[in-house]
Every structure is written in structure tokens, then in C-alpha cells.
Amino acid sequence: MHHRGYYSLIQFCPDLSRFEGVNIGVVLYSPSEKRLRVVISRSNQRIRKFFGNQDWKFVNRAKAAIENQLKSQQFQSVGEMEEYISKRANVIQMTSPRPMHVDDLETDVKDLHRRLVGGDLVERRLRIDACLTQSLKDAGVVDMVRKSVKVQISEIKRSIRVPYGYQNGRFNLISPVQFDSDPEVIFSKTGRSAIEGQLLYEKPHPALGEMRLVVVANFDEQVENSAREFVKKTLTNHKVSLYSFEDLGPLMDDIRHSAAAHLSQNIESHLGPKG
Numbered sequence: 001m002h003h004r005g006y007y008s009l010i011q012f013c014p015d016l017s018r019f020e021g022v023n024i025g026v027v028l029y030s031p032s033e034k035r036l037r038v039v040i041s042r043s044n045q046r047i048r049k050f051f052g053n054q055d056w057k058f059v060n061r062a063k064a065a066i067e068n069q070l071k072s073q074q075f076q077s078v079g080e081m082e083e084y085i086s087k088r089a090n091v092i093q094m095t096s097p098r099p100m101h102v103d104d105l106e107t108d109v110k111d112l113h114r115r116l117v118g119g120d121l122v123e124r125r126l127r128i129d130a131c132l133t134q135s136l137k138d139a140g141v142v143d144m145v146r147k148s149v150k151v152q153i154s155e156i157k158r159s160i161r162v163p164y165g166y167q168n169g170r171f172n173l174i175s176p177v178q179f180d181s182d183p184e185v186i187f188s189k190t191g192r193s194a195i196e197g198q199l200l201y202e203k204p205h206p207a208l209g210e211m212r213l214v215v216v217a218n219f220d221e222q223v224e225n226s227a228r229e230f231v232k233k234t235l236t237n238h239k240v241s242l243y244s245f246e247d248l249g250p251l252m253d254d255i256r257h258s259a260a261a262h263l264s265q266n267i268e269s270h271l272g273p274k275g
Contacts, residue, residue: 006031006100007097009094009095009116010023010093011094012092013091014051024046025117028100031077033105034075036075036081037105043220044059078097081097128216128218135245141255144166145174148163149164149173153196156195162174167262168254169210170210170212173213173214179218190230194238214241214242214243217231217244217245218245
């Protein structure tokens, strides 16, 4: 049953005197439940689009600070929320609370973020999938890979689906992954790929045979070299191949050479042994 709630947009405002900002997050507060939820975009693409390059370390620290502050707040009324907002005086601002009907805080705040800020994760995933497809087409190998491959990982009772796969002695599952600058997100995505990759490598598939996870990473420009090295080392240690969108040549070459090798093997098998 719905009840009355209030939402506020979180905005990045580099120059408070100009009253210009871009939406980067949203807060939803329920006075009757005395609870709030906050969702802030990990990506800084909207900020870059409107205001150009910034000190991204500073921006990320400011975003993390307000997120942590809001999560620790225990507003007793919308008036207390308004008082908190009125005291903000840095590059991260909040709009005055606006009323809305609330059914479920978790669901409604995500819907608000999607509508008013933008679906970062879904949009970014679709974008990198499209970039990978275009790269395969440009290299002339898109017809040498299998499309939309789904594999069940019984040990963790879940399946993974990747857009492409190809055989080169092991069946390679190509998984594009976006790495934004947030350290927690980098750690989480790296860990997930490492675990999935290790399990895939160790247990052959009944139809595909031995497998390997291939991560094609798209690193935000703010991701530091040390973080990139952490991703590379961790994935390598768990039998996962890593390529970067910045240099897909080696992957394209492997697909091309593997396809040629399998074609040659198929021809020989049809011709039979040489007399």
C-alpha cells in the first residue's frame, strides 16, 4: 500500500554562482518509515558531457562523502531533511524535497534514478556490447564466432550468458566488462569474473568441452594504473584471459587464426589421411 514520500535530486554544481548543475543521483525519504535510500551514479560521463574534464579524484571523493553522509542520517521528518539540504555549500547540491507516492523504497528509488538521472549500468553495458560487435565486424571476424552463449555453472547454481564465444583448443567465452573508477565496483567485478573464470576453466562443459573466460575490459580514463594492474593480475591468476578495448588486435588475431586452424582440420578430416 503506497504512502507519502519525498525525493531530492543530487546534482554536481561546479560553480554555485551560476545555478547550473547536472543530475548525478537521487534520494528518496519515507517520513512514516523514517528511512531513506540513495542512489548515485558511479560514472562521471554526464558531468564530463556538460562541464568537461574535472578533478575526478575530488569529484569521486565528494560523491562518496555525500552518499555516506546520507546513509548515516536518521531524519525524523521532512523538515530535518530540508534543513540538511539547506546547509550544503559545496559542488554537490540537493534540490528541495518533492512529494511522491511510495510503494517500495528500494524499487522506487531505482526507478527515479533511471528516469531522472539515467540508467548508467544498463546503458553502459549495451554500449560496450555494441562496441565489441563493431570491433569484430571491423576486424572481419564476426562470422567466425558463436553468438549468445549461455553456460550453467553448477557449483554456484547460476548461469552466465556472453555475447560471443570461439574455439581455440578451449572454448573461449567473451565477456565485455565495464570498469568505472569506484574501487568497490572494480573489486566486485574483478572478483566475480575471477570466480566464474576459475570454475569455468576447471570443469569441462558436456557440449563445449574445456572452457576459458575471456574478459574484454573497458576502463574509464579515471581508473588508475595500479587498479588496472590489480584487475590483470587477479584475472590471470584465476585462468581468465584479459584484453582491453584499447588494444583488441591480439584477440582478433586469435579468433582469426583459430578459425583458420579449425577449417583446415575439418578439410583434412573430410579428405581422410594422405596416401
